[in-house]
Amino acid sequence: RGVATxxxxxxxxxxKAIGVRTIYTLVSWDDWDLLQFFHAMGFTRGDLINLELKI
Incomplete structure (x- = not known):
């Protein structure tokens, strides 16, 4: 098992010990290694979407 894992x-x-029931994170769609890491940790696509406005 790696250090990050x-x-x-x-x-x-x-x-979990302090009562947190949901963890949210943001990952860039082009960061496949990080997406795979979070998927391997059990993360799934959530109901929220990230919105941004560049000005």
Whole structure:
């Protein structure tokens, strides 16, 4: 198991312990490695979308 995976599991364990039930994150669509990492951690596509306005 890699360091990032171990840290993520520890974070999730600690968040559960304090009552957090949902974790949200933002990932760029072109960052396939990070998308795969979060998918492997059990993350799925949520009901929210990210909106932005460049000015």
């Amino acid at each position: 171990a840290l993520a599991h520890e974070l999730i364990k600690n968040l």
